[in-house]
Structures are given as structure tokens and as C-alpha cells.
Amino acid sequence: xxxxxxxxxxxxxxxxxxxxxxxxxxxxxxxxxxxxxxxxxxxxxxxxxxxxxxxxxxxxxxxxxxxxxxxxxxxxxxxxxxxxxxxxxxxxxxxxxxxxxxxxxxxxxxxxxxxxxxxxxxxxxxxxxxxxxxxxxxxxxxxxxxxxxxxxxxxxxxxxxxxxxxxxxxxxxxxxxxxxxxxxxxxxxxxxxxxxxxxxxxxxxxxxxxxxxxxxxxxxxxxxxxxxxxxxxxxxxxxxxxxxxxxxxxxxxxxxxxxxxxxxxxxxxxxxxxxxxxxxxxxxxxxxxxxxxxxxxxxxxxxxxxxxxxxxxxxxxxxxxxxxxxxxxxxxxxxxxxxxxxxxxxxxxxxxxxxxxxxxxxxxxxxxxxxxxxxxxxxxxxxxxxxxxxxxxxxxxxxxxxxxxxxxxxxxxxxxxxxxxxxxxxxxxxxxxxxxxxxxxxxxxxxxxxxxxxxxxxxxxxxxxxxxxxxxxxxxxxxxxxxxxxxxxxxxxxxxxxxxxxxxxxxxxxxxxxxxxxxxxxxxxxxxxxxxxxxxxxxxxxxxxxxxxxxxxxxxxxxxxxxxxxxxxxxxxxxxxxxxxxxxxxxxxxxxxxxxxxxxxxxxxxxxxxxxxxxxx
Amino acid sequence: xxxxxxxxxxxxxxxxxxxxxxxxxxxxxxxxxxxxxxxxxxxxxxxxxxxxxxxxxxxxxxxxxxxxxxxxxxxxxxxxxxxxxxxxxxxxxxxxxxxxxxxxxxxxxxxxxxxxxxxxxxxxxxxxxxxxxxxxxxxxxxxxxxxxxxx
Numbered sequence: 213x214x215x216x217x218x219x220x221x222x223x224x225x226x227x228x229x230x231x232x233x234x235x236x237x238x239x240x241x242x243x244x245x246x247x248x249x250x251x252x253x254x255x256x257x258x259x260x261x262x263x264x265x266x267x268x269x270x271x272x273x274x275x276x277x278x279x280x281x282x283x284x285x286x287x288x289x290x291x292x293x294x295x296x297x298x299x300x301x302x303x304x305x306x307x308x309x310x311x312x313x314x315x316x317x318x319x320x321x322x323x324x325x326x327x328x329x330x331x332x333x334x335x336x337x338x339x340x341x342x343x344x345x346x347x348x349x350x351x352x353x354x355x356x357x358x359x360x361x362x363x364x365x366x367x368x369x370x371x372x373x374x375x376x377x378x379x380x381x382x383x384x385x386x387x388x389x390x391x392x393x394x395x396x397x398x399x400x401x402x403x404x405x406x407x408x409x410x411x412x413x414x415x416x417x418x419x420x421x422x423x424x425x426x427x428x429x430x431x432x433x434x435x436x437x438x439x440x441x442x443x444x445x446x447x448x449x450x451x452x453x454x455x456x457x458x459x460x461x462x463x464x465x466x467x468x469x470x471x472x473x474x475x476x477x478x479x480x481x482x483x484x485x486x487x488x489x490x491x492x493x494x495x496x497x498x499x500x501x502x503x504x505x506x507x508x509x510x511x512x513x514x515x516x517x518x519x520x521x522x523x524x525x526x527x528x529x530x531x532x533x534x535x536x537x538x539x540x541x542x543x544x545x546x547x548x549x550x551x552x553x554x555x556x557x558x559x560x561x562x563x564x565x566x567x568x569x570x571x572x573x574x575x576x577x578x579x580x581x582x583x584x585x586x587x588x589x590x591x592x593x594x595x596x597x598x599x600x601x602x603x604x605x606x607x608x609x610x611x612x613x614x615x616x617x618x619x620x621x622x623x624x625x626x627x628x629x630x631x632x633x634x635x636x637x638x639x640x641x642x643x644x645x646x647x648x649x650x651x652x653x654x655x656x657x658x659x660x661x662x663x664x665x666x667x668x669x670x671x672x673x674x675x676x677x678x679x680x681x682x683x684x685x686x687x688x689x690x691x692x693x694x695x696x697x698x699x700x701x702x703x704x705x706x707x708x709x710x711x712x713x714x715x716x717x718x719x720x721x722x723x724x725x726x727x728x729x730x731x732x733x734x735x736x737x738x739x740x741x742x743x744x745x746x747x748x749x750x751x752x753x754x755x756x757x758x759x760x761x762x763x764x765x766x767x768x769x770x771x772x773x774x775x776x777x778x779x780x781x782x783x784x785x786x787x788x789x790x791x792x793x794x795x796x797x798x799x800x801x802x803x804x805x806x807x808x809x810x811x812x813x814x815x816x817x818x819x820x821x822x823x824x825x826x827x828x829x
Numbered sequence: 830x831x832x833x834x835x836x837x838x839x840x841x842x843x844x845x846x847x848x849x850x851x852x853x854x855x856x857x858x859x860x861x862x863x864x865x866x867x868x869x870x871x872x873x874x875x876x877x878x879x880x881x882x883x884x885x886x887x888x889x890x891x892x893x894x895x896x897x898x899x900x901x902x903x904x905x906x907x908x909x910x911x912x913x914x915x916x917x918x919x920x921x922x923x924x925x926x927x928x929x930x931x932x933x934x935x936x937x938x939x940x941x942x943x944x945x946x947x948x949x950x951x952x953x954x955x956x957x958x959x960x961x962x963x964x965x966x967x968x969x970x971x972x973x974x975x976x977x978x979x980x
Contacts, residue, residue, distance in 0.1 A: 239909075240909060240912050240913055240916070241881050242874060242878045242881055242912075242913040242917060243913065243916045245873070245874055245877055246858075246859070246916050246917075249862045249867060249870060250858075250862065286908065286909070312915060313908075333916060334855050334858070334915050334918075336858070337861070
């Protein structure tokens with residue numbers, strides 16, 4: 213009856229699977245108790261909860277707290293499949309579904325949502341004895357990816373060069389995937405065998421012993437990301453190959469692999485944006501589509517900062533995709549900034565946190581705010597990456613973006629610098645509202661608009677500051693970004709804004725944020741406090757605040773709703789960040805939490821994080 | 830000793846439950862999980878079951894009383910109840926739950942009500958028997974926990 217002891221090479225010297233930490237979720241107390249005991253009998257470490265919401269909270273609090281999640285399908289507070297998706301995206305943990313219904317349809321649904329396994333009730337001990345395999349499998353996959361990262365990247369890089377059509381197809385595949393995170397993983401898996409053949413060749417050229425040496429992690433600062441996005445935009449997203457991008461970027465010590473993995477994330481991010489965008493489309497339409505770009509902007513910066521190749525990449529891509537969809541045009545528009553964003557997304561998604569929380573938020577809350585929601589959604593999904601992208605992507609872009617800001621979405625993305633993101637975002641939203649007859653509270657709009665303009669310029673100025681900020685805390689930000697929670701970025705932003713804005717105009721900019729935040733109650737947390745908490749957090753704070761601010765501003769009605777929704781999660785954030793108050797808190801919280809979780813991802817190559825995110829494949 | 834007698838009684842009561850189809854193999858699982866670490870596991874789970882199922886059944890009662898004929902809702906409740914029954918091995922109740930769900934699918938409100946009455950009866954009988962069983966066990970002393978039937 214006891215699980216065999218120790219063993220696994222993956223686990224190393226410890227006695228895995230003994231002591232494997234499982235989180236069990238089931239609303240039926242009888243089943244839950246039974247499950248708990250069965251798991252204890254397998255010598256696992258068990259935590260139980262009968263609420264999916266609670267489970268998510270536990271998972272987000274500490275990403276490393278659990279190795280595996282077992283969840284019932286039918287639960288009153290949240291659909292089991294939804295929980296499954298979120299966990300897969302945000303935390304990249306294996307999830308096993310439990311159900312009394314073993315119909316093919318249900319099982320299929322479980323698998324498509326990323327479940328590692330699907331068990332029927334009543335669960336038997338023998339079945340539970342083997343669930344540790346899913347944890348191992350995932351670790352193996354991650355390790356493989358990490359090891360092969362250098363090899364893969366060159367391959368990845370090579371493919372476009374040597375076989376453009378093939379590469380394109382692959383990329384195309386990747387982007388067309390509806391489950392970006394997972395898909396990217398899949399694609400990677402598919403690529404691996406293909407690449408392995410030529411691997412040696414490429415490899416030797418690039419790095420003599422990639423697997424053996426641990427490459428120092430490249431921190432994708434705002435500046436760097438901006439260059440990256442500029443290069444990508446210049447080449448065209450479809451034709452952007454790592455080698456060319458690298459050439460265009462002309463950054464010392466940046467390798468093609470770095471660019472390749474960053475590009476991968478970026479693509480995922482874009483995908484995610486479009487997915488989010490489509491979600492937000494209706495909302496945005498209502499509001500007249502505030503600037504998605506502003507969201508992007510916000511996210512971009514963050515994304516850059518925390519461009520860890522976080523496992524959560526899968527998350528981000530989806531958000532990015534959706535974002536794109538909504539913004540539709542946002543991403544696809546000529547605005548280079550937007551292009552840049554997608555890149556961020558991947559990184560964001562890596563953080564996995566951002567996308568998820570955002571998505572979640574979006575779903576819950578954005579509905580009401582036409583403009584805000586859109587933004588919010590954007591923020592959620594994309595903030596981390598998007599914002600950072602916009603800012604970072606292109607110094608050159610910035611000027612454009614500010615102009616763009618006035619334009620629907622796209623501009624927003626590019627224009628704002630890190631600081632600006634939140635503010636710009638808001639401002640832009642307002643601006644757009646005005647231009648597009650969005651329903652924005654006039655009073656707030658005015659304020660923002662005015663500031664917006666000022667901010668824009670100041671934003672740029674600040675950007676350098678931001679960048680440096682990002683640079684300094686790159687590591688931190690990276691981590692944060694990983695969280696991919698908007699909250700984080702928001703917080704960061706706000707805090708950063710607060711602490712960093714030397715420029716008067718910047719301060720002005722901050723004001724809008726503050727204003728917005730105030731409206732939503734978010735801003736408070738942003739200032740200072742957030743910043744100090746986590747390097748990355750500052751960013752998110754800002755974003756979060758901006759998001760909330762926007763939300764608050766744009767739509768009073770929706771604000772209420774949003775705020776309420778945000779407030780759900782907000783409370784938590786508040787603690788960390790001071791008075792976020794707004795609904796953003798929830799976002800922020802998640803972001804922040806994610807950050808913490810993401811920190812574990814920081815080591816290793818950039819590229820590796822992408823993979824873990826995918827669902828259990 | 831009297832303990833022996835009590836234990837024998839408990840064993841036969843238990844056997845009867847299996848023979849009459851009130852309990853199935855799943856109940857063995859519960860018993861297997863009982864050990865020194867959780868000496869009253871089976872009783873705890875069963876108690877939990879009756880408490881939770883009472884709640885669910887009250888919900889179903891209410892839903893049926895309203896005569897709104899919300900079959901979906903009824904089906905959901907019943908699915909939950911069935912899940913619980915399955916977990917502890919309450920075999921007869923499980924069958925009755927399935928029958929109820931069939932009636933829901935057929936949108937046969939009469940059938941649902943009849944079926945539900947049966948479920949209530951089964952529930953009550955099972956509860957009685959299991960309560961007696963555990964009582965006997967307790968009286969028989971900690972020496973002998975639930976044992977597997979010698980089948």
C-alpha cells in the first residue's frame with residue numbers, strides 16, 4: 213500500500229514521491245476526506261480545500277508550495293476546468309481532474325484544458341499511488357528544455373534562416389494555436405526532434421557546450437526590449453528572425469539564442485494579446501476602445517523587466533492573444549509598439565501570473581467597463597508584457613506612440629514609457645474616449661487628458677529613468693514580471709512613478725494615475741510602498757493602479773462593478789502595497805503573488821520558462 | 830467475553846449490509862484506510878456522509894416542493910449526492926440516485942418524486958444500520974476495528 217520510496221533521479225536525494233505536496237480540491241466533503249486519506253496513505257503531503265477560489269489563493273500565495281493539484285470537475289464556485297486552465301497557465305503545475313462522470317466528452321474536455329490525468333470517482337488507492345509520475349514528467353520536460361535551450365535556440369534561430377518557410381510555418385503554427393502557452397510548448401516539442409538533427413551544427417557555431425554551461429540570464433530591460441520590438445517591427449513580425457533581430461538591435465553580448473527565446477515569448481505574448489483583444493472587443497467597443505496600446509504599454513515595460521522565460525509564458529500568450537484580438541487592431545496595427553508587446557507577453561506569460569490573473573480579472577470584471585474593461589483586460593493579460601513592451605520596445609517608438617496614443621489603441625501602447633504606461637494608459641484611454649466618444653467620465657478625462665499630453669512627453673523623459681530602474685532591478689523586475697500579474701506591474705509602475713518621477717511633468721502624469729487610482733482607489737498603493745516591496749512590484753503597482761484608475765475613470769458604472777470585482781482581490785494587494793483599494797488590488801495581488809512564485813524561475817536560461825507553462829502535454 | 834459476542838454481532842451486521850447490497854466494495858476502501866493514524870476513519874467519513882447527504886436531500890426536497898420542475902438543478906443536486914454515495918460505497922442509494930437522474934432526463938416529475946422518496950427511505954435505513962454497526966464496534970472495544978469480510 214505504501215508508495216515505493218525514494219527514488220526518483222529527478223527528485224534527487226529526497227524521497228520523492230514521498231512527501232509530494234498535493235493540493236486537493238473538491239466541494240463534496242465526503243469525497244474530499246476520502247481523497248485526503250488516500251493521499252496520506254500514499255505518503256503524500258496533502259492540503260485540502262473545498263473551494264476552487266480558495267485553492268487558487270493558496271496556489272498563488274506560494275507557487276512552490278505544491279507539486280500537484282487534484283481537482284473535482286463540478287464545483288459550485290468555479291468550474292473545475294476553469295481552475296485547471298488557470299493553474300496550468302499561472303503556475304504550470306500538473307493538474308489531475310476527478311469526476312463521477314467518465315464520459316468521453318468530459319474526459320476530452322479535461323485533456324484539452326490541460327489536465328494531466330482524469331480519474332473517476334470513487335478514486336482508488338492504486339491510481340493515486342502513481343500520480344507522482346505527472347510531476348516527474350513535467351520536471352523532466354522542463355529540464356530537457358533547459359538543457360536544450362541553447363541547442364534549441366540556435367535551431368530555432370537557424371530554422372528561419374535556413375528554412376524560412378518551415379520556420380514561418382512553425383511560427384504560424386505557434387500563433388495559430390488557440391492555447392498559446394501549451395501550444396508553444398507543443399511546438400517546441402515538435403521542433404526539438406527536428407532541430408536535434410541540425411542541432412550539432414548550429415550548436416557548435418553558437419556555443420561549444422551549451423548544455424554544459426549555464427548561460428547567464430539575460431535581463432530584458434525596457435531599453436533592450438524596446439530595441440527588440442523596434443527590430444521586430446522593422447522586419448515585420450512574420451519575418452523577424454533572431455539573427456536579423458540581433459543584427460538590428462546591435463547589442464553587445466546578446467546572443468542569438470537570447471533573442472530567439474525572447475522572440476518566442478514575444479510571439480506568445482502577441483498571441484495572447486489577440487486572444488484577450490477579442491475578448492475585450494465587445495467591451496472596448498462599448499467604450500470606444502480605449503487605448504489598448506496603453507495597456508500594452510504598461511505591460512510592455514513590465515514584460516521586459518521580468519522577461520524571464522517564465523513558465524507562465526503560456527499564460528501570457530493567451531492573454532496577449534486575446535488582447536490582440538480585442539485590440540485587434542491594436543496589435544496588428546502598424547504601431548510598432550504593439551508589436552513589441554507581444555514579445556513581452558511571452559515573457560509575461562512566462563510569468564504566467566500576469567496572464568492568468570489578468571484573464572481572470574477580465575472575465576470577471578471587465579464586462580462592465582467599456583473602455584476600462586478593455587483596458588483592464590488588456591492590463592490583465594498583457595500588462596506585464598504589454599506595457600513593458602510598449603515602453604521598452606522602442607525608444608524610437610515612443611515618440612510615435614505618444615502620437616499613437618491618440619489613436620486607437622496602438623498608440624497607447626507605444627507611447628508610454630514605463631512610467632507612462634499607467635498614466636498614459638489612462639490618459640490615452642481618456643483621450644480616446646474623447647476622440648471616439650467613449651463614455652468616460654468627463655471630469656476625470658479632462659484631468660487625464662491634460663496630463664496625458666504632458667505625461668507623454670515626460671514619460672519619454674522618464675523612460676530613461678524607468679529603464680534604468682528596470683535595469684537596476686532587472687532581476688527583481690524580472691521576477692516580478694513573471695508574476696505577470698497586472699497588479700504587480702501596476703504596483704511597480706505606480707511606485708516607480710511615484711518614487712522616480714523627478715520630472716515635474718512626470719509627476720503630473722502620476723497624478724492622473726493617482727487620480728484614476730483614487731477613483732478606483734488603487735493609486736494609493738502604488739506610490740512608494742509598492743516600489744519598495746518588490747522591485748518588480750513597483751511596476752505592477754503602477755500598472756495595476758493605472759488599470760484601476762482607468763477603469764474607475766472611464767466608466768463609473770462599470771467602475772463600480774469592476775471595482776467590486778477588483779476589490780475581491782484587492783484587499784490582499786492592499787496589504788502589500790499600501791492602499792490600493794481599487795479593484796486592481798486583486799490584480800495586484802495576483803501579480804505580486806505571481807512574482808514571488810516566479811522568482812523560482814529566474815535561474816536558467818530565458819528560453820526555458822516558456823515550456824513549463826504549457827498544460828500538461 | 831461479551832466483547833466477542835458484540836464483535837460477532839457487528840461482523841454479522843456488516844456482512845448483512847454487504848449481502849443486502851447496502852454497501853459495496855468501496856466500503857472496503859474506507860476500511861482499508863483506517864489505521865492507527867486514523868482509527869475512526871470509517872465512522873468519521875460515514876458521519877460526514879450522512880450530514881452532507883441530509884443537506885443535499887433537503888435541497889432536493891425544497892426544489893421538488895417548489896414544483897418549478899427545474900430538472901437541471903435537480904440533476905445537479907442528485908449528481909452531487911450520487912458522488913457522495915459512490916465515495917462511501919452506499920450502493921443501493923447510488924442506484925436510486927441514478928434512477929432519479931433518469932427521471933430528470935425524461936423530465937418525469939412524478940418519477941422524480943417517487944424515486945426521491947425511495948432514496949429517502951434507503952438513506953434512513955442505511956443510516957440506522959450503520960449507526961448500530963458503529964455502536965457495536967465501539968462497544969466491542971478498540972481491539973477489533975472494521976475487518977474485512979471473510980468472503
